[in-house]
Amino acid sequence: MRKLTLSLTTLGLASLGCVALGLALPATAHAGPGCNANWNAHGRDGNVRAWRDLDCQGELLGVTQGNDPDWWDASGPFQGSDGDAATSVMNSGFVGGKDVVAFYYHVQYNDTAYGCLKPGEKYVDDLTRNHFTNGARMNDNIVSHAWVQASACAPNSFIS
Numbered sequence: 001m002r003k004l005t006l007s008l009t010t011l012g013l014a015s016l017g018c019v020a021l022g023l024a025l026p027a028t029a030h031a032g033p034g035c036n037a038n039w040n041a042h043g044r045d046g047n048v049r050a051w052r053d054l055d056c057q058g059e060l061l062g063v064t065q066g067n068d069p070d071w072w073d074a075s076g077p078f079q080g081s082d083g084d085a086a087t088s089v090m091n092s093g094f095v096g097g098k099d100v101v102a103f104y105y106h107v108q109y110n111d112t113a114y115g116c117l118k119p120g121e122k123y124v125d126d127l128t129r130n131h132f133t134n135g136a137r138m139n140d141n142i143v144s145h146a147w148v149q150a151s152a153c154a155p156n157s158f159i160s
């Protein structure tokens, strides 16, 4: 009986711990083991990253503390086949100021269609869940990005 009580208590504590974590962290913290491992490898290092596949896997398309107005062109951190390819993204930027990454559907930061990733969200392990502000799917559709202040993003534009 004592053993049973103990294990129930342990279970109860584990559940409580998960609930507490769920409240304190974004939903992504419980998903995306690949992204989680990548995050743990470098932590908050000031960069934005994007990968070709789900869960921060496959080709690492780019890593930068800067902006890139065209992921298709032959200059900057994202080039060539990096355009229209990202399926998972990470914001490990330093908190404060322009700490949100806006990902755009068009080149040159055209703000008719974008999605914003807050530093506190850390990453999106599966962009198939998300849409740009014009309704277009974000998966395999990002072609430029820029660091912006959170106030530059519409309330419904934050991705997770």
Ligand SMILES: [Ca+2]
Pocket: 051, 052, 053, 085, 086, 087, 140
């Ligand atoms: Ca992809």
Ligand SMILES: [Ca+2]
Pocket: 068, 069, 070, 071, 072, 073, 074, 075, 076, 077, 078, 079
């Ligand atoms: Ca480029």
